[in-house]
Amino acid sequence: MEKFGKSQSFKRSEDVRFLTGHGRYVDDIAPDGALHAILLRSPVAHATITTLDVSEAREAPGVHLVLTVDDLLAAGMDVRMDGAVLTNRDGSKAADPERPMLARGKLRHVGEPVALVVAETIDQARDAAELIELDYDELPAHVELAPGGETIHPEAPDNRAFDWGMGDEAATAAAFEAAARTVRLEVGDNRVIVNAMEGRGCYAEWDGARIHVAFNGQGVWDMKSELAHAMGLDEGAVRITNPDVGGGFGMKAASYPEYFCVAQAARVLGRPVRWMSERTEGMLSDHAGRDLVTMAELAFDADNRITGYRIHTICNLGAYNSGFGQPIQTQLFSKVLTGTYDIPAACMRVEGIYTNTTQVDAYRGAGRPEAIYVLERVMDRAARELGLDPSELRRINFIKDFPYTTPTGETYDVGDFPRVLDHAIADADVAGFAARRAESEAQGKLRGLGLCFYIESILGDPAEDVKVAFTEDGGATIYVGTQSNGQGHETVFAKFLSDQTGIPFEKIGFVQGDSDLIARGGGTGGSRSVTTQANVTLACVNQMVEGFSTFLAEEMSVDAGAVAFDDERFRAEGSNLTPTMLEVADMARAKGREDLLTWAARDRIEARSYPNGAHFAEVEIDRETGVAEVVKYTVVDDFGNLINPMLAEGQVHGGVAQGLGQALCERVVFDEDGQLLSATFMDYAMPRADDVPFIRFDVEPVPSTGNPMGMKGCGEAGTVGALAAVSNAVQDALWPLGVKQVDMPFTPMRLWNLMQGAPMAAE
Numbered sequence: 001m002e003k004f005g006k007s008q009s010f011k012r013s014e015d016v017r018f019l020t021g022h023g024r025y026v027d028d029i030a031p032d033g034a035l036h037a038i039l040l041r042s043p044v045a046h047a048t049i050t051t052l053d054v055s056e057a058r059e060a061p062g063v064h065l066v067l068t069v070d071d072l073l074a075a076g077m078d079v080r081m082d083g084a085v086l087t088n089r090d091g092s093k094a095a096d097p098e099r100p101m102l103a104r105g106k107l108r109h110v111g112e113p114v115a116l117v118v119a120e121t122i123d124q125a126r127d128a129a130e131l132i133e134l135d136y137d138e139l140p141a142h143v144e145l146a147p148g149g150e151t152i153h154p155e156a157p158d159n160r161a162f163d164w165g166m167g168d169e170a171a172t173a174a175a176f177e178a179a180a181r182t183v184r185l186e187v188g189d190n191r192v193i194v195n196a197m198e199g200r201g202c203y204a205e206w207d208g209a210r211i212h213v214a215f216n217g218q219g220v221w222d223m224k225s226e227l228a229h230a231m232g233l234d235e236g237a238v239r240i241t242n243p244d245v246g247g248g249f250g251m252k253a254a255s256y257p258e259y260f261c262v263a264q265a266a267r268v269l270g271r272p273v274r275w276m277s278e279r280t281e282g283m284l285s286d287h288a289g290r291d292l293v294t295m296a297e298l299a300f301d302a303d304n305r306i307t308g309y310r311i312h313t314i315c316n317l318g319a320y321n322s323g324f325g326q327p328i329q330t331q332l333f334s335k336v337l338t339g340t341y342d343i344p345a346a347c348m349r350v351e352g353i354y355t356n357t358t359q360v361d362a363y364r365g366a367g368r369p370e371a372i373y374v375l376e377r378v379m380d381r382a383a384r385e386l387g388l389d390p391s392e393l394r395r396i397n398f399i400k401d402f403p404y405t406t407p408t409g410e411t412y413d414v415g416d417f418p419r420v421l422d423h424a425i426a427d428a429d430v431a432g433f434a435a436r437r438a439e440s441e442a443q444g445k446l447r448g449l450g451l452c453f454y455i456e457s458i459l460g461d462p463a464e465d466v467k468v469a470f471t472e473d474g475g476a477t478i479y480v481g482t483q484s485n486g487q488g489h490e491t492v493f494a495k496f497l498s499d500q501t502g503i504p505f506e507k508i509g510f511v512q513g514d515s516d517l518i519a520r521g522g523g524t525g526g527s528r529s530v531t532t533q534a535n536v537t538l539a540c541v542n543q544m545v546e547g548f549s550t551f552l553a554e555e556m557s558v559d560a561g562a563v564a565f566d567d568e569r570f571r572a573e574g575s576n577l578t579p580t581m582l583e584v585a586d587m588a589r590a591k592g593r594e595d596l597l598t599w600a601a602r603d604r605i606e607a608r609s610y611p612n613g614a615h616f617a618e619v620e621i622d623r624e625t626g627v628a629e630v631v632k633y634t635v636v637d638d639f640g641n642l643i644n645p646m647l648a649e650g651q652v653h654g655g656v657a658q659g660l661g662q663a664l665c666e667r668v669v670f671d672e673d674g675q676l677l678s679a680t681f682m683d684y685a686m687p688r689a690d691d692v693p694f695i696r697f698d699v700e701p702v703p704s705t706g707n708p709m710g711m712k713g714c715g716e717a718g719t720v721g722a723l724a725a726v727s728n729a730v731q732d733a734l735w736p737l738g739v740k741q742v743d744m745p746f747t748p749m750r751l752w753n754l755m756q757g758a759p760m761a762a763e
């Protein structure tokens, strides 16, 4: 691993641009003269449309176009949005009702797009939208996370989208029958609204032959093929770009109806058209996260070893299948179902439910935080019931021999969970907790300590693309298939290329997110970027070194194979020439060897990697007010080898803050009619800076064997660990009062009621 020993906390070169207001976000760069689009959205959660008359709106001042689903269909568009579909336990296909780009006959959630209005100004578009006549017969809304209720899609009786399973049910049942002890716990995982700092937006332009759509997404490739298909264009006639993006978190990974409608408007009008979401609009139309309830059961033998684990989950899909809605709480959840424990028999059953709410899809971790949350909550409960220290119960059950194949078929290559846990116990000063608790109590506060030991499986496309082009000005440009959403890719990937080639960092240009410039790419998601991009960049550098060496052998009049590259210079015995890579590129250019000036590679990592770690949270709860505060937080991660520890730590900070927000304050409330009551920042509580404590972070690396750099991926890990750590700490604080179960979010009202002995429903 010597070659990767150059890891260092190199500062982000893009920050100067971002901090001085020079970011190029989609709404900053829309073409001059672009028309403004707004969406008329459904004001009700469930209804049959009786009238949709846009004629008056079309005549309104400044209006250029109004599109309904009929207009899209009349233009020959395929209005059906893509969504992955599962196979049920009984072998049948899961319900796959159409999700139209604009409402088609029915309205199924508040905020569903109904019509697109394009005008000279936003105000004119808004005024025109008021003139649209939308009449409907309201239907009862199905909001509850349970089967039954008014049918939303005829294809899904009882509003059940799927009934999916995995694992060995019979072996698990046998383990439960033979168990010395069993422990069960029902755990809710509250719905969250993602609220990226930058809302969703796009613009589109049509030049008569090609469409260009710029949107703030997590990659351009899925959108390219979907848009070509929907608009009936060759892929060659579609260019998709992602400029700077202010946070995606899985929510921006999907294609959304607005992008297709805006593209069609640009094609119809032959003029650029732009759309930018407002905050409340985003809360109603961005895919939400989590929203599931799970019954989890553990079976133990007399030595406190887990012999069986099973879960039954009900999860919310919202009104339609969105891109990844179905696989998240099922296939992705299954990747880490049994966590870091050696569990011989396990199985899962998941029922997906349609409701008259906005779609629920990927959110930082997509299924893996949910799986770890459930497991680490029930492990914590088990420790209490078995009378063991929570760390001890985990230690007894840790997987110790690698490679290890889990009951759901994942093969963990390496890990050293006891070492990571020991490090965290020391860093968190677990030994001093009793004294800290006594201090808190002296001030009228409850104090709890919570542990989560998580593992993640990095996901997304294991293949990635890169191109390196040597430029006339004596530098090089790296083109990457991944997509920064603010993580610092520009710095990390240029620095990686610099380290591997000796090309000075400041001479390396960076290009991402343009389907015309990069052959293919997997975008950002599933903690994949650094591993996949570094892997393929390395493959590309190896090609460059080989090609340049062959070229140089001739120039130096030495044998091919005598030329060596030491990360900075090419050298060969018998030659005084020791050129750098940029110098070789110049030599090649002078000789007209254009073929040596552009290098492209595509490579696949053969195995996934499994970041893991321990989070300890300490929470103080004010008995008078019910306010819970996270007062101490410690993370020790095994991310394998890091190429920029500072940026990895930043990812952990952000991830923990997001998990802490879900645990402490974020609460989505729909009323019984399906109206979103928490649709502004006055009503929806995001975590603020003073909710987040100092986070102590360290690493205990066990390099992955799944990729040549020994990396493990760190983007989602903070969120995966934070939910259960904070929840177990709150549980620990309340246990002495006889409170046996409490679900997120731990709002003051909820905790205060619990402390008064009032039922949670009193909220």
Ligand code: SMO
Residues within 6 Å of the ligand: 218, 248, 249, 250, 251, 253, 362, 363, 364, 365, 366, 524, 525, 526, 527
């Ligand atoms: S939730 Mo992510 O972008 O895999």
